[in-house]
Amino acid sequence: MSLKPKKHSEIQKIKEKMATEKSKMNTKSKLPPYTMIVSEGTKTEPFYLKGFVNKINERYKDITKKPHIQIYGTGRNTRGLLKFVDRMIDNGEWGHYKKFWLVYDKDDFPLDDFDNTQYQAEARTNPFIDTAWSNESIELWFLLHFEDYHSDNGRKQYIEKLNQYIEYSKAREDLYDILMEKGSLQDAMRRSLKQHKEFLDAGESSPSKMVPATCMYKLVEELQKYLE
Numbered sequence: 001m002s003l004k005p006k007k008h009s010e011i012q013k014i015k016e017k018m019a020t021e022k023s024k025m026n027t028k029s030k031l032p033p034y035t036m037i038v039s040e041g042t043k044t045e046p047f048y049l050k051g052f053v054n055k056i057n058e059r060y061k062d063i064t065k066k067p068h069i070q071i072y073g074t075g076r077n078t079r080g081l082l083k084f085v086d087r088m089i090d091n092g093e094w095g096h097y098k099k100f101w102l103v104y105d106k107d108d109f110p111l112d113d114f115d116n117t118q119y120q121a122e123a124r125t126n127p128f129i130d131t132a133w134s135n136e137s138i139e140l141w142f143l144l145h146f147e148d149y150h151s152d153n154g155r156k157q158y159i160e161k162l163n164q165y166i167e168y169s170k171a172r173e174d175l176y177d178i179l180m181e182k183g184s185l186q187d188a189m190r191r192s193l194k195q196h197k198e199f200l201d202a203g204e205s206s207p208s209k210m211v212p213a214t215c216m217y218k219l220v221e222e223l224q225k226y227l228e
Contacts, residue, residue: 037070048179052220134213196215
């Protein structure tokens with residue numbers, strides 16, 4: 001008994017199914033590790049970073065049962081962030097996360113607290129903990145979407161300058177969207193990297209002495225690669 005040749009429409013469906021499976025496999029190979037982003041603030045940082053995180057989780061929702069990247073705003077100070085992460089891991093709530101990011105500002109906290117948070121976090125390898133600090137505040141990162149900025153004069157001045165470009169509020173939920181629309185993420189990445197590198201090249205390794213500077217570019221760079 002001979003088999004009937006498949007119709008063109010059936011062959012096309014098989015090809016489309018194979019292409020879909022191949023696409024899923026390629027996407028799965030880029031799947032981010034389970035990552036928790038932990039911030040000091042409960043509004044500004046989560047509202048902004050959810051713009052990236054929601055897009056990433058939406059992209060991979062068909063091949064994973066739970067979101068691979070989450071953000072948690074703690075309302076704790078710089079010194080308390082690492083202790084909070086340790087406690088959440090120890091009690092089993094965050095045991096499945098493979099990597100953590102701490103997002104925090106220098107503000108008026110003691111220099112040792114600011115510096116030691118980075119040193120202690122980056123000494124960890126199980127799980128990996130990285131830092132995205134800003135000196136003096138995350139508003140510097142937002143401002144770098146619009147201009148170079150080198151003055152050491154703090155959050156108030158960052159916000160005044162930022163308001164020349166957008167109507168800024170720490171509680172603005174569409175912060176990601178407005179910065180992407182009105183500013184340039186690529187310019188912010190380039191400017192912040194250059195700024196940070198200049199301090200490192202000058203032999204400065206203490207975050208508290210790098211002002212103005214921000215390492216938000218490191219976190220955003222990692223998030224962006226899952227959207228390429």
